Amino acid sequence: MSSVQALLAEVGAEVGDRVRVVRDDGLVVEGILMPRPRGGEYLVVKLDNGYNVGIDIKRIKEIKVLAKRKPSVRAEGGALPRRPDYPLVKIIGTGGTIASKIDYETGAVKPAMSAKELVEDIPELLEYADIEAEQILDILSENMMPEHWSKIAEAVHAELLRDEVKGVIVAHGTDTMTYTASAIAFAIRELNKPVAFTGAQRSSDRPSSDAAFNLLASVITAVNAPFAESVIVMHGETSDTFAAVNRATRTKKFHSTRRDAFQGICEEPLAYVWPWTGDMKLVGKYLRKRSNEVPKLKNSFEPKVLQLKAYPGMDPELLLLAKDKGFKGVIIEGTGMGHVPERVVPAIRELTDSGIFVGITTQCVHGSVNLNVYATGRKMLDAGAVPLGDMLTEVATVKLMWALANFKPEEVPKVMLDPLEGELRDRRTLNLYRLPYKA
Template sequence: MVYERHLKEFLDASNITVGDIIRLEKEDISYTGMLLEKPDYSNENTIIIKMDSGYNVGVDINGAKVEKIEEHNKPHIELDPVDRQLSDEKDNVTILSTGGTVASVIDYKTGAVHPAFTADDLLRATPELVDYANINAKAIFNILSENMTPQLWMQTAEEVYNEINDGADGVVIAHGTDTMHYTASALSFMLDTPVPVVITGAQRSSDRPSSDAFMNLTSSIVASKSDIAEVLICMHSTEDDTYCSLNRGNRARKMHTSRRDTFKSINMDPIAYVENNDVKINDPQVKYNKRGELPLMLNNNLADKVALVKMYPGVTDELINMYVDKGYDGIVLEGTGLGHCPDNMFNAITRAKDENIPVVITSQCLYGRTNLNVYSSGRRLLQENVIPVGDMIPETAYTKLLWAAGQSDNIDEIRSIMQTNLKGEMDKTLSQQYFIKQ
C-alpha cells in the first residue's frame, strides 16, 4: 500500500501497529525493521523504524510503499524483582541514577528506549553488575543532563553522603554526559569521601551495537571498589572497547559531541585506567586520596546565583551589569588567552567590585593557565581585584565559586578559597606566581 493520506489513518487502514515488523520502500531504497512510537514533536508524516542494526531511521513516508512483514507478538510481561545475589564476600556498591543514556532500558515490546524509572529497571538493563558487587540501585531522579541544576547537585551530594554513611563501600552515579563534568566538579567540593564516588554515562544507548553503556557501568563498579577515594569520571579511553579512564572529577571535560572517548583530563593525566576488571594507577607520582583517609563530610551549601560569562570579540559590559543588577553572588569570566577581557568590560568589573561581588577569571583555552602579569590588561584586572585561578578549567571555576560563595560572603575569604587547591582542581605548585600582584 502506498501512503497517500494522514499517517494514523494510513496505519489503521493497513492494520499496522507499534511493534510490527514492516518494510518501507521509497526512491529505490528499502528499510525493514520494527515500527516505533513517534515523539509528539516529530513531523506528522515521519515514520520511525528500528532496524536490525539497532539504529533508528526516520522516513517521510509521502510516496512510500509500506507493508507489514510480521505482527508483534510480545505481550506485556510483569517482571519479577531482580535477584541481587547478595554475598558477604562482595563489596556493597550503590548505584544512584539521575537519568541519561547510560540509565536507559529497552522496551522489548516496542523497541523503544526509555529511562530506567526504578532500581530494578537499571539492573535488568545490566544484570551482570550483580557479579561484581552487592548492588543497591536507586533512581533519585530521571532528567536530561542539560536540566541539571545546582539544587539537584545539592540533593545528589546528600544522597551520596547518606549511602556512604549507611555502609556503601563505593557509589556509582549514572548521569547524562552533557553536563557530567559540572556535576562531578560540584560533588568534589561538597563531599569529603572515604570511598570512591564514580560518575559514569554513555554516549550511545543500549539498543545500539556500539553502545558504551555496559563497559562504562561495569568499569565504574570496579572503580568503586578501588583505593581511589575521590569523585571520579569513568568513561571510555579510546573509541574501541579496550579500557576506561578514571578522570579526577574537577579536572575532566566533555570534548566531543558523540565519540565514546569524549571525556579527557585537562592539564593532567587520568589518575588510573580500568582494564580487564582491574584498576591500574597511571602515574604513581600523582597524589590522590586513599580509601579511608578522609572522614565522611558533607557541605553542600551553594550560592544561589553565579554566572559564567565568555569573553569574545564584540562582547559588551551589559552582561556583567545585568548580573550585578540582579544581585548575583559571583561572576566567572572565561577570558581569552592568559586571562584577558576587552577594555570595555572594566567599568562593569569595577562596579561588581564595588558591590562586593567576586569576579573570577579563567581561560577559555582549557590547556595552560592564567597569567595576569604578562600584558597590561591582565595587570589591570589584578588592580581591580579580579581573582585568577591558574589552570582551573572554566566549568570547575564556576562550580567552585558556587561552593565558595556558599561558604562566605566575605570577598577576601572567597578569594582564599578559590586560590587554594582543595581537591586537586589546580596545580598550585606551578600556579603560585600568577596569584600575586607585581
C-alpha cells in the first residue's frame, strides 16, 4: 500500500468523497477527492470551480471527509447492474502484466488476475462507464500465436455488434501488443467503434503499476473517442499525467521497461487522454469515425510466415528453410532501404519461383524501403521481392499472415500494397523524426 493509500485509509477517505485538506502552511483545500495511482506522491482534489489541485502528501497536516461519495455500483461476484445513464464498455482480458501479479513462490510475475478482478480493484473505472469484463485467454503476450489473434478478433467483433457497447478494451501483454492490435485492425473490417488495447509495464500489485492509469485512459477512449480504429492506449510520458492513443499499425514497443514504452513511428497519436480529469485531446487524423456499420469478421491468419532480419553474413539457408518447411510467406527486415546481402538474392528467387511471397521492410526505425536506388535492391526486385514502403516489420508480418489466409495467392501482392489500416503511407506525412540530443 502506498503512502497515499495509507493516509486515506487512516481517515476513511475514498475517491469521490468531498474532503477538506489542510497543508502545513495553513492552505485549506476543499473539493472532491480524485483518483490517483497507487504510489503517487500527490493527493489530487477537484475544486468546485472545476480545477484540480495537487498537494504533496508529505505536507498534509489534516484530511477530513466532509461527505461520502454517492454510492456507486461495484463489481462483486458476477455481472454488474446496468446504470441507465452510463455508457457500457467491455473489457476483454487476455493475460499479460496488466492482469498479473508476483508469484510469491518463484518470485517471478505471472498472469493471475482476471479482468473482473481488475474492475473490482479499480472502481474509478465506473466513474466513466458501466464495465463488463470477460477473461478469454490467460497468456503472456510473448506466447500469443496467430490462432489467439483469431479468437480475440471473434470476441471483440461479437461485442462491437451489441448496440449498447460503446467501445471495447483488450487488456494484453505489452511485448507483442503491436502484433495483436494490428491483427484486430485487419481482421475486423468496417470497424464501427474504438477498440483500445492496453497493458501494463509493471504488474498490478506493484506500487508503480501503470495498470489503473492505462485502463482508466482506455475506458475514456472507448467512451469518448470519435474514431473507430484499433489503437494502443498507454502512458504518454513516464509520469502519471497523460496517455497517448496511438494507431495500432504505426506503433512500436520502443523501450523494454519504461511505462511510456509505446511510440507512434513517424505518426502523431490520434489523441491524448488525461485519466484524472477525463479530458481527451484529438491530435492525429483518423481513418474511420464511429458509425452504424456492421463490422465484418475476417479473422483467419496463416501462421506459416517467416520473419527474418538481414545482417552481414546472413546465411541463405535461413531463407531456404521457408521452402523446406512449407512456409507460405516471408518478411525480410532489410538493412537501410531494405537490402539483403547479395548472396541471399538467389534464395529469394528460389522462394518466389515456388510461389512464396517475399516482402521487404527496413530495420531502420524510420523511413521507407526503396529497392530502386542501389544495384542490390534492383536484383532483389528482379528476384521477385516486394518492397513494403514504410510498413513496420511487425505489422507487415501480421498483414501477410492475414492476406495469405483470406485472399487467393495471386491477390496477396495487391492486398499487401493496399493501405487498409494506415500501415502503409505515402511520403507526404508529418516529419516526426527526432534526434535525442542537440548540439
